[in-house]
Amino acid sequence: MTGRKIGIGITISVVVAAALIGTGIRYVVDYQPKLTQAGVSGTVKSSGTARIGGAFSMVDHKGRQVTDRDFLGKFMLISFGYTFCPDVCPTELQTMSEALDALGEQADKVQPVFATIDPERDTAAVLADYLSNFHPRFIGLTGTTSQVADIARTFGVYYSRVKSQNAPGRDKDYLMNHSAYMFLMDGNGKFRAAFRAGIARDGMVRRIRDELAK
Template sequence: MKLTQLQKVLWTLAGAGVIASGSLSLWVDYRGYSTRQVQEPAFGADFELTDHQGTVRTDDDFAGQWLLVFFGFTNCPDICPMTLAEIAAVMDGLGENASRIQPLFITIDPERDTPEALADFVPRFDAGIIGLTGTPEQIGQTADSFHIYYDKIEEAAAPDGYTMGHSSQLFLFDQSGGYAASWQYGTPAEEILTDLRERIAE
């Protein structure tokens, strides 16, 4: 499996972001949110949000497809671009089976992440990722249904004077929208791809 040139560039930029914002990453890690796998009882994908083309989408729109779901924000300097680059590598590695899986990027920063902002961001990863946003209330409800943590953090050096702390696991939901698995941040794309191939072949 080979990364595209864009993905290599994103990995390089993301690596630089890790150095620049290591304190934030460590804050999230030490709080126990970014490295734990979900241990909650079975739950399902449940949302009604607006995609990066301005269309209202619900979980019902993706019935019959597997879903790869990641929560983040477009101004994220490290965790989000690195994870989305991994998703792109996984989708590339799936070959013909990629059509069976829909990756979703759900923002936890609706104040800045409008459909227009997502439309500028998600296509950069060239993986068919759909960006989703909504009102703060909608994002809060969606985060609750996915058992996701997020928090607005004041940071003078960040765009608009704040950044976001958030859970960073990658979720997998089956063709019926039921929770199937999750991978913690930093899991290699090859490991995710191997696991995913086994699951969708069942």
């Protein structure tokens, strides 16, 4: 185990993106709860090729320019969110951290990534500080508003700003609605699986091992 447990009051209210429906996705979401929000129930098998993933250009949490090509050669497990997220995002990152620990030596074949959908507040330095709470191999991604919009579109991720009702006069006091999926991409940048927020660590580990074995 990681020993990086953080005290999170978990009240998961997942915002599932309509964008995921519109991307023409046909994939298996094994080991997950029912996908009722996406119009799918039960467990389905992966088939076909999903239009998930592609070219992107971002800045990592160390301030370096990176592109999708920098992640080729390893599997990538990527989550989208923001550092001010009160519940879903830290829960996803903790699950990813625990899954990597459970993978043992196989974890070296998987690069965990957290991409912000809130570039206004999530600078490289903010991401670096936030990710220090989770697995040490996490890479954070931020960028310009345009760059963030591009990578979100590439992965079929929906997001929007929700103004705080408690402090309407403060420009930076807001929450973000966003889709809550973690995507597994292979070493060639091809989509392999999506994990819904709330998935158990063991379910994620089983699926990743299955994909690594192919």
